[in-house]
Amino acid sequence: MALRGSEEVEERMEEAEQGEDRELKISPAEEMPADGPGEDEPEPEQQLLLPWDRFSAWLHCICVVGFDLELGQAVEVIYPHHSKLTEKEKTSICYLSFPDSNSGCLGDTQFCFRFRQAAGSKSSLGCFLDHFDRDAPVCLKKDQGHFYGYVYFRQVRDKTLKRGYFQKSLVLISKLPYVTFFHSLLKLIAPEYFEKQEPCLEAACNDIDRWPTPCPGKILTLPIMGVVMKLRIPTCSDKPGTSQLVQSTPTDSLVSIVLPTIHEVDLFRCFYPVFFHIQMLWELVLLGEALVVMAPSPAESSETVLALVSCIAPLRYCSDFRPYFTIHDSEFKEYTTRTQAPPSVILGVTNPFFAKTLQHWPHIIRIGDMKQTGEMAKQMKVKKLKNLKTLDSKPGVYSAYKPFLNKDEEILKQLQKGVQQKRPSSAQNAILRRYFLELTQSFIIPLERYVASLMPLQKSICPWKSPPQLKPFVQEEFMKTLEKAGPQLTSRLKGDWIGLYRQFLKSPNFDGWFRNRRKEMTQKLEALHLEALCDEDLQLRIQKHTEVETVDLVLKLKEKLTQAEREQLPVRMGTLAKLQAHIDSVILSLPEDLQCILHKPVTP
Template identity: 25%
Template sequence: MAGENGSLVSSDISSYTAALYANELKEYPFSLDALRKWMIAFVVCDFNVDIGVEVEYMFPSTNFSPTDLQTICFSSFPERTSSDTTEDSAFHFRFRHSSPYVSCQTTNEDPAYWYGFCLFRQQRDTAVKRNYRQKSLVLVSQHDYAPLFAYLIKTISLLDFEVSPTLIESACSNIAAWGPPEVGLQELPFLGSLLDVHIPPHPAFPLQGLVTATPSRTDIRVEYKEIHTSEPIGSWTRLANLLNSISELYIIFERVLLSDPMVVLADDPTTCSEFVSAVVDLVRPVSFRLWFGCQLLYGYRRLMCKQIPFGGDCRPYLTMQSVLDFSLNAHEGIPLRHYLIGITNPFFLKRLLSNGKENKTPYVVYLAGPEVKRKHHLHFYSSITERDHPNNMIVNDAKAFIEKDHEFLRVLENQLKDPRTTREHSNYAGLRASGTRRHFAHLAAMFLAPLNRYLATLASKSSDSNIIDIAGFSEGDFLASLSKHGCSVQFKGKTGYHRHRTAEAFYRKFCRSPSFFRWLEMKMRLQQEPLEVIGTSSVSGYGEKTEQD
């Protein structure tokens, strides 16, 4: 299995990479600058039993640093695999890059990070050791367009198991011809199919992909696919069943709001990366006033004031070997206090929990599955033997603030028991998954309402009524406003007084969290951003196929 025997990456990776560059084409049948507006490179990794993971080739030739190439190799293979499994495994990861000579266009808030979108597969082959081959196709990009890039690598791998350079070159030529990414709807051809790609004004745009339009085209010779670039990869129809209890969703929701440390421990990288993607989506509030067409710009600005960016380090899939990249801040003397990571190695969890008292103890989400839950309350996957299982599985001691909606949980539990929800790609399963997303989107919107109400009073004191004087924000004044006007979120407490004290404590925590400061920073940036930067033409097509809330 990958990762069991020594190093995963050849120790001579620097010289190997240099030789790889020398053998690459020096000219391409497409514009490299045009390609780099969407992505950086494809990397094909192969598992050599004697050496470990090695780069078979990359295209186009890219001057990745040895550290980045090593991170890509480590992250492109599951830490454990079963020889009986021949199904493809798709997942994604995020890493802090160190390749200063790679030039690419990015609109990300944090250009220091890149993203890898992988498809791992193994195939029986009696001609090699262990009787099967393992290979990963990785698309490295500066954009977090997970649904789009996951579709691209899946399409490529379906056409050719070996992922030939000729096919990769054709894929790059298609992508380079797309033009730059633009907010709105773009029709993008890719290897015989036509993609309707929706890029929202901001990655935190709420409820992405809940409504999929039926193509009006009649040309049956072309496959059409609608993709929302900020839609979560994971579906709650599958993921909620893996939780120890579905009521745990409320604790997870609170932790993400506060950017408190959280670790998702799963059996495979697909599950943990999908779960992290779905969790971040929980704090994308519904915009109750969003207009399209000529009024979209106003709706865009109003919408942005209602979103909560995750304020920590988010890693959908992290391996033991790539922990140095994750703990970079800790090595610089800054303790890791705010993060959301997905892992598959229980010993990695043990290492995280023993990092010292200066780091906050993370909340651990054990994705054990319903069949395991019935046997052991805190047991992990049955596929992990007792030898592999750490002795000290922690019991989470997280204080809950928000009262659970028992009616919602009852309906959700009944839906998850419905056999139709197991057919994840059916319309019924999609409808059930959207119910969870809608519930927490509305909850997030209600949570922000008191803050927006208080900030509106600061705007009225400013010389320009359209500009909020965020510098005048006072935690004490806000809590006084909260005490006077209350909030719609139901907090825990036996009496009204106790519920108010719980609400006050939670809002105080939020106002001191990195999520709050990133939210305020986003509001300030949008207020100072001229309308020309947003551009009416670039967003006029956005939302034509999405739902108005």
């Protein structure tokens, strides 16, 4: 994620010390067009896809979890049958796919969970799809160390069964955080599966294996179970806070479902029970504080955790988060121990046991039943932790945290007015999402501006020397910039912004953000160095070289080319082809025996 990042970097490179204020944008400019290939253009990778590769681009596998009177929860089916899951992963899926018994979820329930990928376990998502991931916004990149589980759980009375109930979950396991999309997909597949069993599952998987790969920026039409879904995956170059709505066209007679978003949850609905504390919750998430959400059901716990994680968008939440967490989880002891401070993690729980086990946690959010409507929650004050005795305690926020920023009364009045006037929930959600976005942007822009100043000037790049290094991030230097170029330029909020920044710089979110920005800027330097090399007259230079020096130059240039292709450096269009032409031209100037050797491809 970069707010004005690459534009400021290039501006600094080209204009030395002079900077201009331009429109803020997010993410680096890449060589690939913002909207990817045209709708009808085949992807080059499509020619290389094998059976189940398309399926694996979307899902790792589909599991059916049932209840056995002797064994308890058990994975009954894994599809496709060749999909690999370790025993530890299967155990996690079993326990996380069923609501706690106290939740009393009769009928159909949907929720999601997230669990660690076991060491040595391999995801079925092909590495050849990695460049699609690079074009996605930070919040939609595939999860490197975790799987998501999207659950459709059914519990209905059945007198023919000893237990008296039919209990089963259909679970989609994926690396992709497309929560809205996968829940919509489950609504189509699960009811059919519960009626027709495994043949229906096989048909659905075969449909998915004919889908195009999940390419950001493209309008995708996805046939499934006789229905066609239409959606667009956002790109990193989309303007934050806007969604390019997928429009139906006259040729869309077969399209049954158009999804306006693939990942966003209803923020207003999720935060409604703790409405007066939204700004404090934003601070807690921004700083990576340990948070637990206690809710009556997995659906409400998972939605609330996902809402918390997304409230600092477009900044990526870099700590661990578990939308639904149980006492059987493999990290239960690690996360509930009292021998050390609670970790930087957001947990969603429903078991009453956690009210006692997590009493030592600094920040607890108690969510009531979201289905209950009526007057807005009256709780104005943050409650003391000692008042939280059971999971049945009143909804509210239990914390001793003192916010750095003064409360924004304007947003509270605006949303309260919307409730009184019965403003549609979608409109309330849009207002709240815009508020969080502007708050996060106001906070991040000064950091972006300072980090851009760490970039060396373009005149310091010499094609025959290694690219220059970035200057180090010095906290006190950054703090000095806030006096004239701080968040006060874009935010009306008053308070201890300096204190908030100091705390943020110690957080995992800053570490993750800065690592990403440093990587982007280093790649930009490599790209500019490559472009400078391409602008040189290599034929003139090798006239002064010995044969050994020329061979050494060719090998270094080939290594540069391989690196640029592997890392997809953001070079100008045509740069790589020009570099290859230079390499070929230099090789032709050498004796034939060396030409044969040097024309062999370099192994990456």
